[in-house]
Amino acid sequence: MTQLRGNGIDAVHESKTDDAKVVVINTCGFIDNAKQESIDTILRYVDAKEEGIVDKVYVTGCLSQRYKDDLEKEIPNVDAWFGTRDLSRMLKVFNANYKQELIGERILTNPSHYAYLKTSEGCDRPCSFCAIPLMRGGHVSRPMEELVLEAKSLAKQGTKELLLIAQDSTYYGLDIYKKRNLAELLQRLSDVNGIEWIRLHYAFPAGFPMDILDVMAERSNICNYLDIPLQHASSRMLQSMRRGITRDKTEELLERIRTKVPGIAIRTTMIAGHPGESEQDFQELLDFVERSRFDRLGVFTYSHEDNTHSFTMKDDVPDEVKQERMEAVMELQQSISLDLNKQKIGQTFKVMVDRKEGGNFIGRTESDSPEVDNEVIIETSDYLRIGDFVNVTIQSASEFDLTGAAMKDTHIKS
Numbered sequence: 001m002t003q004l005r006g007n008g009i010d011a012v013h014e015s016k017t018d019d020a021k022v023v024v025i026n027t028c029g030f031i032d033n034a035k036q037e038s039i040d041t042i043l044r045y046v047d048a049k050e051e052g053i054v055d056k057v058y059v060t061g062c063l064s065q066r067y068k069d070d071l072e073k074e075i076p077n078v079d080a081w082f083g084t085r086d087l088s089r090m091l092k093v094f095n096a097n098y099k100q101e102l103i104g105e106r107i108l109t110n111p112s113h114y115a116y117l118k119t120s121e122g123c124d125r126p127c128s129f130c131a132i133p134l135m136r137g138g139h140v141s142r143p144m145e146e147l148v149l150e151a152k153s154l155a156k157q158g159t160k161e162l163l164l165i166a167q168d169s170t171y172y173g174l175d176i177y178k179k180r181n182l183a184e185l186l187q188r189l190s191d192v193n194g195i196e197w198i199r200l201h202y203a204f205p206a207g208f209p210m211d212i213l214d215v216m217a218e219r220s221n222i223c224n225y226l227d228i229p230l231q232h233a234s235s236r237m238l239q240s241m242r243r244g245i246t247r248d249k250t251e252e253l254l255e256r257i258r259t260k261v262p263g264i265a266i267r268t269t270m271i272a273g274h275p276g277e278s279e280q281d282f283q284e285l286l287d288f289v290e291r292s293r294f295d296r297l298g299v300f301t302y303s304h305e306d307n308t309h310s311f312t313m314k315d316d317v318p319d320e321v322k323q324e325r326m327e328a329v330m331e332l333q334q335s336i337s338l339d340l341n342k343q344k345i346g347q348t349f350k351v352m353v354d355r356k357e358g359g360n361f362i363g364r365t366e367s368d369s370p371e372v373d374n375e376v377i378i379e380t381s382d383y384l385r386i387g388d389f390v391n392v393t394i395q396s397a398s399e400f401d402l403t404g405a406a407m408k409d410t411h412i413k414s
Contacts, residue, residue, distance in 0.1 A: 001109075002105045002107050003098060005107065013109040022056045023054050024090075025057070025059045027063035043075070049077060058079055060083070061084060062084060062136070065084045111386060113160050114160065115163070117164050119169060120172055121137070121139075121140045125167075125204060127241060128309035129305065129308055129309075136167060139175060141176050141181075144185055147189065148192065151192045152193075154195075155193060160194065161352065169200060169203050170208055180207075182209055183209065183212045187215055190221055197352070204229075234280075234281040234284040240310075265295040266294050266295055267372070270329060272322050275310055282325050296372070296374070297329070297330075301322040302315075302317065334399045341402055349366075352388075353384045361380065363375065376392055380405065392405065392406050
């Protein structure tokens with residue numbers, strides 16, 4: 001969008017009026033639901049084109065990268081298909097030039113007080129179930145100077161929270177600096193004026209760089225929060241998934257993380273129903289979740305992705321069993337989350353105000369990432385500005401939300 005506008009072309013994200021004559025659809029090819037949503041969106045706009053409502057339909061992103069040849073045959077009315085690294089080729093369709101001077105500039109499609117900052121593209125990990133390397137290619141780190149420039153640009157737009165994302169954030173720097181350099185990147189981003197929260201997502205457990213925890217502990221604007229997808233707890237399943245770690249090493253890593261950063265909020269994700277997962281493997285997973293008491297946890301049912309290593313295995317866990325196992329993990333996590341939330345009653349937290357909903361404002365603590373984690377329902381008679389910080393005393397708790405009162409005259413200056 002930045003490149004198009006830089007070439008004088010009006011581009012809008014998900015236009016409210018839905019009156020654009022040219023539509024570019026960015027797709028996901030990762031899991032079945034996301035793939036289906038992408039295909040449904042493509043078909044919707046192809047129909048609109050046939051009805052003369054739009055002139056051109058272009059498709060880009062992961063689904064296009066992965067299934068371009070098949071999709072071209074199935075949906076011939078799409079004007080052009082682009083892969084995940086075809087930005088320059090796409091711009092040429094619009095007679096636009098890629099402008100180097102716009103590197104670091106961003107048009108945000110979410111509320112401006114927080115922004116996702118992608119530190120690298122692609123992945124070199126060999127996880128058996130994952131199709132991301134097929135769609136995004138090998139790991140390519142973005143230069144530190146470029147990321148700092150983008151962070152400064154975002155801060156000028158009013159962004160206060162950076163959510164660092166990558167297919168594997170811990171691999172950062174290995175290709176261009178010949179070492180894991182995430183700790184230095186965190187330090188340099190932490191120095192950017194106006195950035196008050198930095199949140200780290202998608203840290204791979206095997207080979208985890210412990211020096212990032214030292215930076216987290218010493219820098220007040222780096223959230224005591226870590227998203228570390230573990231995927232399973234049974235050593236047998238971890239080996240089958242090619243995760244490069246065992247249950248014992250995972251538990252040791254979690255203990256070291258919690259020792260280095262007391263009170264850290266840990267989010268993880270699990271997969272239920274990978275090929276070969278026995279009842280014993282699943283029970284190990286349940287026991288591990290119960291012992292580990294994660295602050296945040298999500299579960300996916302296994303998706304049998306073609307051309308992955310797991311695709312060579314028999315998808316032998318029935319769909320209904322996958323669903324039952326997923327629900328069992330989430331029911332357990334629900335009780336853990338309720339218990340942890342109840343312990344927060346009476347405590348006061350710094351909360352970022354995200355939006356107004358009904359008569360209340362909705363925000364998040366340092367322990368919560370937008371859209372996927374808990375929220376704080378803020379009760380106040382005052383008007384709160386979106387993106388501001390306020391101290392909130394927690395009065396009640398449910399499984400995934402806290403409710404509290406904003407303390408009078410405690411707007412935290414940014």
